[in-house]
Amino acid sequence: MTTEQPVETVDVVVIGTGPGGEDATGRLARAGLDVVAVEARLVGGECPYFGCIPTKMMVRASDALAEARRAGRLAGQVDVAPDWAPVARRVRDDATADWDDTAAVERLEKAGARVVRGRGRLMGPGEVAVTTPDGERRFRATRGVLLNPGTEPAVPPVDGLAQTPYWTNRDAVRATEAPVSLTVLGGGAIGCELAQVFARFGTAVEVVEAGPRLAAADEPEASTLLAERFAAEGIGVRKDAKVTSVSHDGGGFTLTLGDGTQLVSERLLVAAGRRTDLRALGVATVGIDDTGRTIAVDDRLRAADGVWVIGDVTGHGAFTHVSMYQARIAVADILAGAEGGAERADYRAVPHVTFTDPEIGGVGLTEAAARDAGLSVRTGSTDLAASSRGFVHGPGNEGLIKLVEDADAGVLVGATAAGPAGGEILAVLTLAVQARVPVAELRHMIYAYPTFHRAIESALADLDET
Numbered sequence: 001m002t003t004e005q006p007v008e009t010v011d012v013v014v015i016g017t018g019p020g021g022e023d024a025t026g027r028l029a030r031a032g033l034d035v036v037a038v039e040a041r042l043v044g045g046e047c048p049y050f051g052c053i054p055t056k057m058m059v060r061a062s063d064a065l066a067e068a069r070r071a072g073r074l075a076g077q078v079d080v081a082p083d084w085a086p087v088a089r090r091v092r093d094d095a096t097a098d099w100d101d102t103a104a105v106e107r108l109e110k111a112g113a114r115v116v117r118g119r120g121r122l123m124g125p126g127e128v129a130v131t132t133p134d135g136e137r138r139f140r141a142t143r144g145v146l147l148n149p150g151t152e153p154a155v156p157p158v159d160g161l162a163q164t165p166y167w168t169n170r171d172a173v174r175a176t177e178a179p180v181s182l183t184v185l186g187g188g189a190i191g192c193e194l195a196q197v198f199a200r201f202g203t204a205v206e207v208v209e210a211g212p213r214l215a216a217a218d219e220p221e222a223s224t225l226l227a228e229r230f231a232a233e234g235i236g237v238r239k240d241a242k243v244t245s246v247s248h249d250g251g252g253f254t255l256t257l258g259d260g261t262q263l264v265s266e267r268l269l270v271a272a273g274r275r276t277d278l279r280a281l282g283v284a285t286v287g288i289d290d291t292g293r294t295i296a297v298d299d300r301l302r303a304a305d306g307v308w309v310i311g312d313v314t315g316h317g318a319f320t321h322v323s324m325y326q327a328r329i330a331v332a333d334i335l336a337g338a339e340g341g342a343e344r345a346d347y348r349a350v351p352h353v354t355f356t357d358p359e360i361g362g363v364g365l366t367e368a369a370a371r372d373a374g375l376s377v378r379t380g381s382t383d384l385a386a387s388s389r390g391f392v393h394g395p396g397n398e399g400l401i402k403l404v405e406d407a408d409a410g411v412l413v414g415a416t417a418a419g420p421a422g423g424e425i426l427a428v429l430t431l432a433v434q435a436r437v438p439v440a441e442l443r444h445m446i447y448a449y450p451t452f453h454r455a456i457e458s459a460l461a462d463l464d465e466t
């Protein structure tokens with residue numbers, strides 16, 4: 001039986017504590033506000049427990065195996081006997097504390113915030129109801145409500161799929177052993193990272209992608225690079241594939257494709273994008289459209305009077321760094337009161353890194369997006385393997401740098417760095433896009449020899465020739 005409690009008046013209610021919501025809760029509490037953070041699962045959200053951190057530990061392990069396998073051509077034979085046990089142990093003990101958020105809750109409490117376990121929803125301006133295991137609690141927020149609900153794995157409406165024990169990322173990070181065989185539905189960021197991880201541990205992996213290429217958000221050249229590496233590592237990729245049905249029995253999963261092909265595997269990972277449920281959040285009660293997947297926000301993350309929204313649900317890049325960037329701006333705006341915060345969100349240089357090998361880093365606009373935006377586009381590219389550092393590196397040196405220039409303005413508006421340390425090379429390119437560093441200045445710079453990032457110089461030179 002549920003009991004209704006009196007309405008508690010507080011300064012701010014935060015619904016959902018992904019990386020941004022957690023950070024914002026701490027900042028607001030440290031600023032002296034009375035803050036209640038409502039969390040239905042684990043404080044910290046997807047990233048520390050089911051996303052970035054555990055999957056990057058898995059990537060680190062699989063990269064170690066790949067490097068050991070390359071050692072024969074560099075330093076003498078290394079015997080490689082993959083063992084998932086240390087991976088599972090690190091993910092369980094080091095990354096997620098066995099999926100326990102006590103430390104995160106204590107951090108927030110130490111900052112002066114309260115954490116309420118349950119599912120929150122808006123009931124009108126400043127009004128929040130929380131369904132907890134002990135009944136419903138009601139809060140009235142006088143300064144504002146901050147929404148950071150994140151996303152859930154999307155499960156495509158494929159005949160039979162919902163009735164099978166498929167994995168999502170939340171199950172894959174809990175794997176206690178690498179499966180014998182795995183079909184991955186979706187060749188985006190999650191699908192590609194995890195396909196390569198398990199393949200390197202000996203799993204027979206097949207990626208089934210509805211679209212024409214892997215990593216479709218990135219430049220086509222990066223997709224090709226990744227596809228070539230997947231082929232070299234024996235990872236099957238089926239592009240333009242339509243899955244018509246899925247079944248599961250003692251023999252595992254059977255996927256039937258549109259052309260009649262059947263794929264059989266021990267496990268099935270669904271990595272086909274994410275979904276949100278705005279209706280359940282009650283956003284319509286404050287005048288926010290709840291029919292789409294995202295919530296529109298202004299450059300101070302305001303979505304309605306007294307309502308700020310941050311994270312994946314804003315549609316400005318489903319990345320931890322975006323969620324935390326937005327948290328800082330929203331908190332400053334909440335604390336500034338009527339006059340509003342000074343900092344405005346600017347998404348021209350949002351970086352992202354897909355931690356496959358080769359690692360694919362991208363920032364700003366792709367060539368196609370820049371052309372669609374009507375810019376006068378010039379591109380420059382270079383082959384990382386042909387650089388001095390690529391030559392030194394040898395096995396595993398495949399990569400590229402691609403620059404997208406607004407030729408009229410003489411600045412970069414986008415860049416891709418794929419290869420060993422692609423994400424690290426990206427840092428200087430992110431700065432160039434963000435600060436609109438003139439291409440002439442980038443050419444004038446000195447790039448340390450023989451680094452991977454020195455190849456930027458060759459890509460800049462190539463801008464002249466296109």
Ligand SMILES: Cc1cc2nc3c(=O)[nH]c(=O)nc-3n(C[C@H](O)[C@H](O)[C@H](O)COP(=O)(O)OP(=O)(O)OC[C@H]3O[C@@H](n4cnc5c(N)ncnc54)[C@H](O)[C@@H]3O)c2cc1C
Binds near residue numbers: 019038051317
């Ligand atoms: C497998 C995987 C790997 C990833 N790797 C990376 C990476 O390497 N780098 C990177 O930058 N990003 C990565 N991401 C994306 C990253 O995890 C998210 O962008 C990040 O977590 C930010 O999300 P968020 O702040 O919107 O909220 P989330 O992290 O999704 O958290 C939202 C929280 O709100 C809670 N919640 C939702 N609704 C309610 C409600 N009504 N009441 C109470 N609580 C509620 C949820 O329980 C959840 O804890 C990865 C994601 C996945 C799935």
Ligand SMILES: NC(=O)c1ccc[n+]([C@@H]2O[C@H](COP(=O)([O-])OP(=O)(O)OC[C@H]3O[C@@H](n4cnc5c(N)ncnc54)[C@H](O)[C@@H]3O)[C@@H](O)[C@H]2O)c1
Binds near residue numbers: 208216272273353
């Ligand atoms: N390193 C990182 O930063 C990182 C890593 C993982 C995830 N993420 C974030 O999480 C988000 C979600 O990742 P994701 O991989 O689930 O989504 P995604 O949007 O990146 O990729 C989903 C893929 O699934 C395909 N797909 C959809 N329905 C399908 C179907 N029925 N059959 C076959 N393929 C289908 C899509 O065409 C797409 O290529 C990413 O967009 C990213 O923002 C980031």
